[in-house]
Structure formats: structure tokens, C-alpha cells
Amino acid sequence: MKKPEYTIGVTALNAIDNPGPGIPVIRALREAKSFDVRIIGLSYESLEPGIYMHDLIDKVYQIPYPSAGTELLFERLEYIQQQENMDVIIPNFDAELYSFIKLEPKLKKLGIHTFLPTNEQFEERLKVNLPEFGEKYGIPVPRSEAIYEVKQIPDIAKEFEWPVLVKGKYYDAKVVYNPEQATIAFNNIASKWGLPIIIQEFVHGTEFNVTGLGDGKGNTIATVPMRKQYITDIGKAWGGIAVSDDRLLQLTRDFIAKTKWRGGFELELMKNKDGEYVLLEINPRIPAWIYLAVGVGQNIPEALVNLALGKKVKPFEKYSVGKMFIRYSWDMMVDLSEFEKISTTGEL
Amino acid sequence: MKIKKNVAVSDSGFVFNPTTGESFSVNPIGMKIVEMLKKETPTQEISNYILENYETDAPTIDKDLYDFIEMLKQYSLIEENEKA
Numbered sequence: 001m002k003k004p005e006y007t008i009g010v011t012a013l014n015a016i017d018n019p020g021p022g023i024p025v026i027r028a029l030r031e032a033k034s035f036d037v038r039i040i041g042l043s044y045e046s047l048e049p050g051i052y053m054h055d056l057i058d059k060v061y062q063i064p065y066p067s068a069g070t071e072l073l074f075e076r077l078e079y080i081q082q083q084e085n086m087d088v089i090i091p092n093f094d095a096e097l098y099s100f101i102k103l104e105p106k107l108k109k110l111g112i113h114t115f116l117p118t119n120e121q122f123e124e125r126l127k128v129n130l131p132e133f134g135e136k137y138g139i140p141v142p143r144s145e146a147i148y149e150v151k152q153i154p155d156i157a158k159e160f161e162w163p164v165l166v167k168g169k170y171y172d173a174k175v176v177y178n179p180e181q182a183t184i185a186f187n188n189i190a191s192k193w194g195l196p197i198i199i200q201e202f203v204h205g206t207e208f209n210v211t212g213l214g215d216g217k218g219n220t221i222a223t224v225p226m227r228k229q230y231i232t233d234i235g236k237a238w239g240g241i242a243v244s245d246d247r248l249l250q251l252t253r254d255f256i257a258k259t260k261w262r263g264g265f266e267l268e269l270m271k272n273k274d275g276e277y278v279l280l281e282i283n284p285r286i287p288a289w290i291y292l293a294v295g296v297g298q299n300i301p302e303a304l305v306n307l308a309l310g311k312k313v314k315p316f317e318k319y320s321v322g323k324m325f326i327r328y329s330w331d332m333m334v335d336l337s338e339f340e341k342i343s344t345t346g347e348l
Numbered sequence: 349m350k351i352k353k354n355v356a357v358s359d360s361g362f363v364f365n366p367t368t369g370e371s372f373s374v375n376p377i378g379m380k381i382v383e384m385l386k387k388e389t390p391t392q393e394i395s396n397y398i399l400e401n402y403e404t405d406a407p408t409i410d411k412d413l414y415d416f417i418e419m420l421k422q423y424s425l426i427e428e429n430e431k432a
Contacts, residue, residue: 244366
């Protein structure tokens with residue numbers, strides 16, 4: 001039987017030292033067994049490497065930053081849809097998810113399907129809401145507090161033990177050892193990502209990450225845990241290994257069942273010195289290391305597309321433990337004319 | 349005392365713990381000890397094997413074997429409910 005061909009829009013083409021998930025998601029889609037794909041890259045900046053990866057992406061369109069508002073984004077997507085007739089969009093940046101969740105019904109009318117968490121799920125797992133989230137679902141989380149002003153730091157100093165983590169509401173985290181360092185981190189992160197800033201208890205231990213896919217009804221479609229083996233200066237995994245820990249898998253299944261999570265996600269957990277897992281963060285989207293999940297037998301982006309299109313998806317039951325991913329960098333040669341085209345026309 | 353069931357040991361002395369994702373390299377004698385522990389060989393029997401096959405004395409073996417087993421415990425390679 002001939003496989004259907006879907007046109008799929010993918011964001012986060014920034015395959016840089018802090019990589020976006022777009023390129024690994026596209027690799028996964030190109031390896032899908034249940035369909036063929038035409039890939040539409042959706043970029044924000046002209047130097048996102050994915051724009052120039054013509055073997056992976058068929059056509060690229062720039063889209064407006066989330067700060068420009070959902071109306072402008074919708075207008076742009078409407079134009080792109082007239083040219084490309086996309087079946088599905090997979091947004092991969094935290095900062096753009098709110099807009100895509102809000103636009104979900106309007107996009108569906110245009111024939112564009114998504115498979116995202118609900119607005120409630122998106123909001124309640126926000127870093128600022130993590131303590132309430134942990135309490136509601138019975139998941140251990142570190143103590144944390146959202147602050148809006150530098151002058152709150154001395155009070156925080158009395159409540160927490162040093163070091164603490166200073167975190168941005170979407171991205172960025174810095175370990176600080178005294179109020180002076182906390183003030184510098186507050187200002188740096190607030191200038192990039194805005195307020196509030198989250199002060200979080202520093203949990204000593206080993207970091208584990210889990211990616212998975214929930215069907216929105218409480219069922220686990222996929223789950224793959226990974227331990228970072230090589231971490232860059234900015235805390236990103238440059239190498240990781242698929243692990244097998246029943247407690248970690250059960251914790252993930254519980255998370256999906258209790259929240260009825262819809263879509264892809266990543267849990268960031270710390271195994272503390274007592275061997276307990278503490279949930280540090282929930283990223284409401286596919287992580288940049290998703291290709292490891294594909295490599296060990298769970299093509300999460302493929303399953304997500306099928307769910308978005310209303311197809312029945314059989315949950316994955318196993319994966320290969322002990323398989324590793326190692327990232328590398330690669331210099332592409334790009335003609336100035338291509339850079340010029342994407343910069344001036346917003347298309348390539 | 350025994351090595352956790354899911355811990356994999358290759359012929360080259362590469363030890364992989366799939367629960368934690370950690371891997372270790374052991375030398376030939378370390379590999380032999382790990383293999384014997386996997387088969388639940390009593391510590392005294394392991395000491396005797398080393399004494400018979402290597403040029404060393406019993407006090408040294410006991411001290412080194414104790415250190416090695418403590419290290420395996422520290423890296424969570426020994427079944428948790430087992431006592432030394």
C-alpha cells in the first residue's frame with residue numbers, strides 16, 4: 001500500500017550550541033514508516049542553520065516572533081498555508097507554544113493540525129507554578145519561589161541554603177553561591193527573558209531526562225529516559241545514553257496519567273543522594289535530544305503526527321537500553337544569495 | 349552478595365549499569381571478581397581463587413577485595429538488599 005505524504009511545518013531550526021529540536025524532529029519525520037513527508041521549515045532568524053539544510057527541509061518561511069502577537073503569526077501562517085497546504089505544524093520552542101495553543105482552532109479551520117498540551121496544562125507546569133504542580137499531582141519538586149525585584153534577594157537568602165538556582169521563566173538557569181552572584185544572574189536573565197525570576201533549591205545528584213508522548217486521555221504512547229553523559233558549558237547535553245529504570249518509567253507514566261498530558265514533553269529530574277527522583281522542570285514540547293528516542297525504537301515525532309491527524313497510535317512498549325547519542329558540529333558552506341533571499345523575502 | 353542482574357559485563361572488562369547509564373572499565377582480575385560475584389560466589393571462595401592464581405598474600409587480598417566490593421556498592425552495582 002502506498003504511504004500517504006504529509007506536509008509538515010516545523011520550527012526551531014537553530015541547530016546551534018544550544019540546539020532547538022527542529023532538525024532532529026525533521027530527521028525523525030523523514031524516517032517515519034507510516035508516511036512520507038514534505039517539510040516546511042518555519043524560522044525566526046536568517047542564520048538558523050536548518051534554513052540551509054536543503055536535504056532535510058523542502059522550503060523555509062520566516063515567521064514573526066511571538067512578541068509580535070498571535071494575529072500577526074496567524075496572518076503569516078495563513079499566507080504560508082495558501083502556498084504549501086500544510087497538514088500538521090510541530091512548534092518546538094517554549095516561547096511560541098502559547099501562541100500556537102491559542103491559534104489551534106483557527107489553524108484547524110485552515111486544515112493545519114497540531115497536537116499540543118491544553119492551555120491549562122501549559123500554564124500549570126510553568127516554572128513559577130512548579131510547587132503547586134508538585135503538590136497537586138504528588139510529585140516531589142524542589143522548593144522554589146518566583147521573585148520580581150532584586151530587592152527580594154536578601155529575604156530569599158534567609159530562606160534558602162546556598163547555592164541556589166536562578167532561573168528564567170522560559171530559559172536559562174544559573175547556579176549562584178551568594179546574594180551578589182544572585183543579583184547579577186537576576187539582572188542577566190531578566191534582561192533576556194523578562195520577569196519573574198525563579199529562585200530554586202539546588203538539588204545535588206545526577207540529572208536524568210525523560211521524553212515522552214501522552215495522548216491527552218491519560219495514556220502513555222512513548223517514554224524514553226536518558227542520562228546526560230557530556231554537558232556543555234551552558235548545561236546542554238552533548239552526549240547521552242538511554243537508561244532503564246522502572247521507577248523513572250513509572251513516574252513518567254504517572255505524570256501522563258494524572259495530568260492527561262497531550263503531546264510531547266521532557267521531564268528534567270535529579271536523582272538525589274537518597275536515590276529519590278525530584279522533578280526540576282517540565283518542558284511542554286519535544287526536546288532537542290529526541291533523535292535518541294528514534295534511535296532506540298520510539299519515533300515520537302511520527303507518533304505525534306499520527307495523533308494530530310486523529311489516527312490510532314499503538315503505544316511503544318520497548319526501547320534499546322544503552323544506545324548513546326553524541327552531537328557534533330559541522331560547517332556548511334552557504335552562498336550569499338541564499339542568505340540574501342531569506343533575509344529580504346523571508347522565504348527560501 | 350551479588351552484582352545486580354541487569355548489569356552487563358563484556359569480555360573486555362567493560363561494565364555497564366543500564367539503570368544509571370554509568371559505565372566502568374575493570375582490569376582482568378576485576379573482571380574475574382565481577383563475574384564470580386554475578387554467580388553469587390562467596391567472598392571467601394573469591395579470596396581463595398586469587399590466592400591460588402596470583403602471587404600475593406591473604407591479608408593483601410582481603411583488604412583489596414574489601415575495597416573493590418565497597419567501590420562496586422558505591423557505584424550501585426551490588427544488589428541493595430544484600431549485606432557485605
